[in-house]
Amino acid sequence: MAGSQSELRANSGAVNSADQTQPLRAIILGIGNLLWADEGFGIRAVESLHARYQFPDNVEVMDGGTQGIYLVQHVQRCDLLVVFDAIDYGLAPGTMKVIQGDDVPKYMGVKKMSLHQTGFQEVLAMAEFTGHYPQHLILIGVQPVELEDFGGSLRPAVQAQVAPAISVALEYLHTFGIHPQLRDQPLPPQEQLAPTELQQHRYEAGRPSEVDACRLGDERFLNDTTDERNN
Amino acid sequence: MNTPMNTKDLDNSGRRIVVDPVTRIEGHMRCEVNVDDNNIIRNAVSTGTMWRGLEVILKGRDPRDAWAFVERICGVCTGTHALTSVRAVEDALGIQIPLNAHLIRHLMDKTLQAHDHIVHFYHLHALDWINPVNALKADPVGTSELQKMVSPHHPKSSPGYFKDVQTRLKKFVETGQLGLFANGYWDNPAYKLPAEADLMAVAHYLEALDMQKEIVKIHTIFGGKNPHPNFMVGGVACAINIDGVGASGAPVNMTSLNFVLQRIKEAQAFTDNVYLPDVLAIAGLYKDWLYGGGLASKNVLAYGTYQKVPYDPTSNLLPGGAIINGNWDEVHEVDVRDPEQIKEFVDHSWYTYEGDKKGLHPWDGETEPKFELGPNTVGSRTNIKEIDEGAKYSWIKAPRWRGHAMEVGPLARYIIAYASGNDYVQDQVDRALGTFNQNTGLALTVKQFLPSTLGRTLARAMECKLCVDTMIDDWHQLVGNIKNGDSSTANVEKWDPASWPKEAIGVGTNEAPRGALGHWIKIKDGKIENYQAIVPTTWNGSPRDGEGNIGAFEAALMNTPMERPDEPVEILRTLHSFDPCLACSTHVMSEDGQELTKVKIR
Numbered sequence: 109m110a111g112s113q114s115e116l117r118a119n120s121g122a123v124n125s126a127d128q129t130q131p132l133r134a135i136i137l138g139i140g141n142l143l144w145a146d147e148g149f150g151i152r153a154v155e156s157l158h159a160r161y162q163f164p165d166n167v168e169v170m171d172g173g174t175q176g177i178y179l180v181q182h183v184q185r186c187d188l189l190v191v192f193d194a195i196d197y198g199l200a201p202g203t204m205k206v207i208q209g210d211d212v213p214k215y216m217g218v219k220k221m222s223l224h225q226t227g228f229q230e231v232l233a234m235a236e237f238t239g240h241y242p243q244h245l246i247l248i249g250v251q252p253v254e255l256e257d258f259g260g261s262l263r264p265a266v267q268a269q270v271a272p273a274i275s276v277a278l279e280y281l282h283t284f285g286i287h288p289q290l291r292d293q294p295l296p297p298q299e300q301l302a303p304t305e306l307q308q309h310r311y312e313a314g315r316p317s318e319v320d321a322c323r324l325g326d327e328r329f330l331n332d333t334t335d336e337r338n339n
Numbered sequence: 340m341n342t343p344m345n346t347k348d349l350d351n352s353g354r355r356i357v358v359d360p361v362t363r364i365e366g367h368m369r370c371e372v373n374v375d376d377n378n379i380i381r382n383a384v385s386t387g388t389m390w391r392g393l394e395v396i397l398k399g400r401d402p403r404d405a406w407a408f409v410e411r412i413c414g415v416c417t418g419t420h421a422l423t424s425v426r427a428v429e430d431a432l433g434i435q436i437p438l439n440a441h442l443i444r445h446l447m448d449k450t451l452q453a454h455d456h457i458v459h460f461y462h463l464h465a466l467d468w469i470n471p472v473n474a475l476k477a478d479p480v481g482t483s484e485l486q487k488m489v490s491p492h493h494p495k496s497s498p499g500y501f502k503d504v505q506t507r508l509k510k511f512v513e514t515g516q517l518g519l520f521a522n523g524y525w526d527n528p529a530y531k532l533p534a535e536a537d538l539m540a541v542a543h544y545l546e547a548l549d550m551q552k553e554i555v556k557i558h559t560i561f562g563g564k565n566p567h568p569n570f571m572v573g574g575v576a577c578a579i580n581i582d583g584v585g586a587s588g589a590p591v592n593m594t595s596l597n598f599v600l601q602r603i604k605e606a607q608a609f610t611d612n613v614y615l616p617d618v619l620a621i622a623g624l625y626k627d628w629l630y631g632g633g634l635a636s637k638n639v640l641a642y643g644t645y646q647k648v649p650y651d652p653t654s655n656l657l658p659g660g661a662i663i664n665g666n667w668d669e670v671h672e673v674d675v676r677d678p679e680q681i682k683e684f685v686d687h688s689w690y691t692y693e694g695d696k697k698g699l700h701p702w703d704g705e706t707e708p709k710f711e712l713g714p715n716t717v718g719s720r721t722n723i724k725e726i727d728e729g730a731k732y733s734w735i736k737a738p739r740w741r742g743h744a745m746e747v748g749p750l751a752r753y754i755i756a757y758a759s760g761n762d763y764v765q766d767q768v769d770r771a772l773g774t775f776n777q778n779t780g781l782a783l784t785v786k787q788f789l790p791s792t793l794g795r796t797l798a799r800a801m802e803c804k805l806c807v808d809t810m811i812d813d814w815h816q817l818v819g820n821i822k823n824g825d826s827s828t829a830n831v832e833k834w835d836p837a838s839w840p841k842e843a844i845g846v847g848t849n850e851a852p853r854g855a856l857g858h859w860i861k862i863k864d865g866k867i868e869n870y871q872a873i874v875p876t877t878w879n880g881s882p883r884d885g886e887g888n889i890g891a892f893e894a895a896l897m898n899t900p901m902e903r904p905d906e907p908v909e910i911l912r913t914l915h916s917f918d919p920c921l922a923c924s925t926h927v928m929s930e931d932g933q934e935l936t937k938v939k940i941r
Contacts, residue, residue, distance in 0.1 A: 141411060142411060143396055143408070143411050143412065170566075171566070171567065172566060173411060173417075173566050173567050174411060174412075174417075175417075175566040175567075177458055177462055177551075178458070178551070178555065178565075178566060179566070180548060180552070181551075181552035234462075234548060236511070237507070237508075237511050237545070238545060238548060238549075239507065258395050258396060259395050259396035302407070302567065303404075303407040303569065305400075305401070305404035305407050305408070306407050306408070306411070314399065314400045314401075314404075315396070316394070316395065316396070316397070316398035316399045316400075317399075
């Protein structure tokens with residue numbers, strides 16, 4: 109709910125529904141776990157979007173983090189939902205995939221790292237079960253390069269998709285009459301989606317060295333990628 | 340029946356059943372059991388298939404920032420890790436927080452506890468007891484009568500209401516996107532409820548979904564936002580201006596405090612009219628299924644929580660302590676600083692300690708992985724078909740209290756509170772048991788009833804009630820204190836690292852939804868030198884130790900009969916009753932994104 113707290117002054121209230129007097133309630137949601145390398149894609153995408161753009165009052169930018177079932181109320185209460193997430197579609201690592209409407213499966217997420225993975229598909233299914241499902245839904249996903257790196261950040265190929273992913277979201281929002289403004293002042297810290305210490309640059313700069321803290325995981329699943337990881 | 344607690348009590352000669360992954364939990368977990376000719380579990384092996392270590396992300400960082408990182412470890416325990424982290428830092432630096440901060444932290448922590456318990460029961464655990472597909476056969480009139488009987492004060496009880504829920508369910512099931520209810524064993528005879536009760540439970544599944552979104556708004560008031568509310572070393576992240584006006588995000592004022600009170604009252608009504616009656620009704624209908632006690636009947640541990648008087652552990656609403664060998668007449672004192680009391684062992688865990696060290700206290704904890712499989716492993720390193728529990732077999736370490744394997748969690752807290760003579764808890768437990776005995780015609784004692792899977796689920800519901808009831812007291816105390824002119828919410832005297840000693844150690848504890856949680860920190864030159872956590876699932880999901888003592892999950896599965904060994908309803912039911920959360924106890928290693936549980940019999 110961080111986004112709604114600020115008094116946003118952008119120029120337009122979006123209007124594009126059957127009832128022309130009511131602006132669409134839109135949520136732009138990033139989900140994932142920023143502690144697990146490319147699992148943080150969704151979080152970094154909304155962080156970057158929010159830092160650059162100011163949206164009208166009917167649009168909320170949200171860092172959903174690792175929350176699963178607990179996000180259902182947000183899915184229920186919006187007319188339009190944009191989701192950024194790491195997805196597993198078996199694509200080449202770093203590939204962006206955009207899925208809309210009914211094509212968004214009620215199964216998403218990459219692995220069971222947190223409840224949003226055992227759960228975001230369940231969240232959508234639950235919202236549907238309760239009869240409150242967003243009218244418009246777009247999932248902007250990126251196939252991760254690396255997940256098994258606790259404390260790591262986005263890999264270059266995934267990082268490179270953040271800006272294009274944001275463009276896809278903005279274009280989609282434009283078609284609904286939602287036109288954010290570029291911020292002319294830097295985002296004040298109290299309006300950030302997450303505490304400053306988690307901001308991407310600070311998170312990356314403060315990472316303990318590999319000598320100080322072993323980063324390896326379970327060899328069963330490291331397989332022959334072990335060497336790449338150590339490089 | 341004697342409770343098997345050691346490998347010498349186990350028999351691994353029967354058929355082996357592998358459940359991997361265990362679904363509807365946080366994180367990743369694998370379970371293997373052996374059943375005898377009567378399909379009764381005679382050996383159980385619980386494996387955390389993930390690797391962990393908080394120091395991996397925290398070493399060298401600013402201790403004041405640690406809460407924000409640990410809040411991201413896991414999707415469901417967010418605030419509880421953050422709170423425990425700021426407590427550890429405050430303990431190390433000798434910071435005492437103001438009374439308002441103490442009360443606000445309690446309100447936030449109890450909100451999390453109640454919220455977590457409700458969501459756990461309805462959205463993660465209920466499907467182990469109720470059968471939504473069977474609910475389609477229910478007569479809504481019968482459900483209405485049942486609802487009025489089990490909870491006369493609940494307003495949503497008309498036949499029309501239940502008819503609507505059933506219609507919605509039917510429509511949902513017919514779309515083919517079973518979604519929520521896919522992956523169940525809906526014709527398994529382990530499901531015992533009449534269709535009318537199943538329909539009532541489905542209705543409450545939906546009501547709980549509506550309820551949980553309200554109570555969590557309390558975090559938004561005090562924590563600035565939700566998901567991931569803000570915490571702060573030295574106090575809380577919100578300011579108070581009682582006569583102030585303003586929208587959300589502004590200092591806490593009387594309007595927002597009244598909003599909080601309303602949310603507490605709603606949660607109270609839901610717990611009284613829906614959650615507790617449901618658990619008792621389900622318990623009555625499963626009266627013959629009193630399995631799953633395991634270690635709870637013997638060894639339980641709690642650090643204690645909710646101090647009425649800040650920094651006075653004797654004023655805990657839920658006392659800390661340890662009970663050994665089922666002797667409820669003696670509750671031992673627990674000291675989390677004492678290196679002789681809490682130690683982590685790695686004999687059966689995929690770690691190694693430097694030199695020839697045995698157990699390590701968390702302040703001296705090491706996380707050096709060593710993955711190796713025992714000679715009796717079936718399969719390969721990358722595809723383990725059957726694990727060899729005689730060797731190392733889990734990424735979870737084995738924590739022990741004075742050498743004993745312990746169960747932690749709401750049930751452990753309730754057993755310790757009951758044995759300690761806590762009036763509120765004794766009254767709650769005695770009344771619940773009275774209702775159970777009355778409904779079933781049984782005459783069980785507390786010691787016969789409480790240490791069981793059902794008892795674990797009931798303890799969670801009773802604790803939810805304790806939380807929402809006492810939140811009312813916290814609220815009044817907070818408002819009274821503010822009205823007396825105290826608006827302080829943080830102690831920033833030692834905010835500046837220049838005021839810190841060169842080296843400091845501290846520990847923060849809490850009773851998280853899943854049980855005793857501890858964060859141990861070492862600070863050096865203003866930075867984190869070491870950071871170790873023992874999370875509840877490390878205790879409960881612990882593998883065997885060098886003495887052969889088995890962990891709580893393992894012990895709880897013992898002697899449970901299975902209706903159909905290839906459908907692990909009973910295994911899931913007991914494991915879910917712990918609300919296992921492996922995201923923070925271990926590190927994910929799921930091979931694929933598979934949602935379906937694979938069950939293999941060998």
